[in-house]
Amino acid sequence: MSTTQQQDNSTDRTLKAKHRALWASGDYPAVAAELIPALGPELVTAAGIRPGQLVLDVAAGSGNAAIPAAAVGATVTASDLTPELFDAGRRIAADRRVELEWVEADAEALPFADNGFDVVMSCLGAMFAPHHQATADELVRVCRPGGTIAMINWTPQGFIGQLFATMKPYAAPLPPGAQPAPLWGTEDHVRELFGDNVVDLTFRRQTIRIDQSPSPIEFREYWKRNYGPTIAVYAFNQDRPEQVANLDRDFLAFLETWDQSTDPGRTSYDAEYLLVTATKPA
Template identity: 55%
Template structure:
């Protein structure tokens, strides 16, 4: 079973899965209110997904709820200190978050995940690693790609005051330039796994 709150991303996922010979069931779903029965899954996995749900406690509760007791929760989340975390920090002064929304990169902090999951998990493992990106020749190229294709950046440009668009353009291009070294970017993420306790 695979799910996402955005129908267009489900379509992309289904296409990529088919190209690789996989055929999971696909269902549109909100991470804060999953349409699955309690204890439905042996393994619950999110790769830079649930971290973007605005209400973290509700999302963590749902991950635990749909996993069977003794099941596995696995997460890959961007870290606050890594490049994508710094992307969010760069955009923050230009936009106003919806009331009650919590910062997505907090999911990349082990102590914060310990707070969210508490004693509902055991056998916790956390590891930081990097994904190597060789897609951009300049900070401006990075900015233009993300401005067109990356949801949080698209939303930032929709929300920013028109008089500040040029400033946001420069800030993102500068970030991209700082993140490039010989045509390579290293984006840090946190790999988190845990086993759910009996309820």
Template identity: 40%
Template sequence: MTPTVRLMTTVWALGDYPSVAGEVIPALGPVLVEACGAGPGMRVLDVAAGSGNAAIPAAFTGAEVTASDVTPELLDAGAKEAARRGVRVRWEEGDAQALQPPPLWGDPAHVTDLLGAGVTEIDARRQTLRVNAFATPESFRDFFKARYGPTVATYRRIAGNPERVAALDRDLAGLARSHDLGGGAMDWEYLLLTATAR
């Protein structure tokens, strides 16, 4: 395991990512599964699967599903959730670092380049998810501060500097406040890209 992979594994194991997937963005997995038309007789590979918020809904369609992630703790959490819900998913540790930084996965041109000439019928759509999980900007901040691995890691790194901690506290609450549609509702944009193998 390279130092970069070891770092990413450690970061994503911090906090409680299954609660982020389950409480904040539970609708995203089923949206992707429906867009792909997953069903009986199909094989599904969920790359960077986390705790299975897309893999588990795909398994419910009758597809043969493999979920891959770099973080064993997330795979373990996903396996327990799949067993609890009575569906079968194959869980495999795998490194998707060669796909480059996840923020670029929201760039249609980058994703199209990753897929290369092996696909056709590319459909890229920007969509929004209505998030109602946080009553206040401060509750948004506190949730991500405690449960989202990269944010937890950042707070740990600056823990000895109260001014930086206070600034990050303000910035996270400010981020939520800037997207607040009223009553704590926010619309989060994501890229839904589907393609057909040649």
């Protein structure tokens, strides 16, 4: 192996370690359960998952989609770069009396054989892997010919995409070659990534309403406590109090602007996402 290859491998391992730590921070299982519980079952329905199918959930987190897939009778493997999320997933699965396999795995280099699954899906997970083409190629590779690929991804224009845009001026720069996650929420980008490797590629833009927090300022603090990417941005600025204050100000202004509720003591946000389905050619 050349020195350059060794350096590239070392850089990639460092990047993946940071990603794992990011999603292990805070409480993503709470975010998934409290803010977006309906998206997992919706993806299962959109993918047409049936009893007996072999299903892989890529970047499954705590199983927001994997557990509903198992509940309909599929044989499910939930994979994620951050196995710290699996404990919560196992508890949820046990409460719902379903069984599935949990496997630590990098979405850009999945440890599964070619053509091994009837359905390969990802609910707001694979979109956060830094190298989009590698991720798309892996989703296709492990899907069987004639099988289904299905994803839910936040759009750049929607609430979560704009949350990331608000944090971007305060965030660490992306490493060379890495791409911003919300690009997965644009039809042209997804079309380019999958290319001729899929057929019947369909897109549907939809929204989910998030209305669990009583005020914008309390909702800001919720993100700061629970959501890994937000925690990482604040950690990046922890030695710069003025930047933290500016981020707090901009974050609150963003939440106030996007709040659609007119009722005192309530907030309401419509978060847009892109539902993607495709078929691997037989």
